Ligand SMILES: [Zn+2]
């Protein structure tokens with residue numbers, strides 16, 4: 154079958170000693186320490202077959218993730234930017250929806266013809282992290298499209314436990330096509346859901362919410378904040394196209410932080426109260442933290458979802474004076490994220506369709522990933538005919 158595969162060279166950075174386990178498995182725990190000179194290649198790979206508990210899926214839609222962009226791009230020394238687990242060569246792509254075409258032994262509920270959305274964090278389910286409610290922190294985690302075969306391909310296999318049926322959504326919308334496209338947005342939105350509502354414990358209706366960075370994670374946070382009853386949703390983003398999408402998915406105002414410094418803007422807009430929840434989805438902590446530390450409401454929480462390997466100084470004293478908190482989160486597994494977002498979509502209470510700003514056919518997948526480097530789109534989808 155056809156697939157788009159990431160290739161790169163194993164070349165640990167000067168000063169980084171791969172663990173014994175990394176050396177035997179060739180799975181780099183932090184790709185950016187090890188994998189150099191990345192290449193995306195459209196090629197033929199072996200057809201997958203479902204093992205016990207797995208189904209064979211025909212991929213229908215796959216979103217381009219910022220993490221794909223981070224594997225396509227490299228720093229000045231040639232290392233990929235992505236800091237998650239990667240083992241190459243690997244078929245890329247993880248934000249996908251698909252049709253079940255074959256059911257392996259031991260599969261309980263899925264049948265051929267059913268449409269599904271897939272989780273991409275393949276947690277083991279038996280370690281202490283998994284069994285105490287932290288599947289996204291599983292030390293044995295594999296990630297679809299990075300350390301396990303992904304969905305920039307005609308077919309992929311997946312365990313039933315990572316799949317959620319989309320047929321009720323298709324029925325509700327009267328369109329399998331729309332359900333497959335919206336379904337491909339669940340993974341990035343679930344990362345926001347997990348951070349805001351599972352890790353940080355959410356906010357009360359009537360709260361003020363500020364979102365920094367309006368890529369797909371920030372846009373998902375805006376739509377969720379709106380659906381969850383925020384009184385005000387303020388977005389901060391330097392790219393004008395993305396500010397327009399932020400307004401379309403539910404922000405009350407979208408500011409260019411270079412014209413409207415976020416700290417003051419949030420204070421003014423909330424009549425001095427500050428933001429009850431602040432979502433950092435910009436991955437630019439050096440720029441955002443000096444603003445965020447001035448924007449906490451009493452009891453306010455910041456959720457850090459962006460990624461950067463750099464240290465960012467924070468005036469921790471504001472956490473004392475405002476009784477504020479900073480919470481980090483990664484991933485979308487567990488916590489009821491997928492099924493609850495599906496319910497919001499089925500109830501048409503989550504306005505995320507405007508996030509989709511560009512589509513490419515499967516044959517032009519690499520072009521789609523290259524386009525994502527512009528960082529002007531909401532979500533780019535690769536759609537199979
Ligand atoms: Zn993703």
Ligand SMILES: [Zn+2]
Nearest residue numbers: 277280283291
């Ligand atoms: Zn585990």
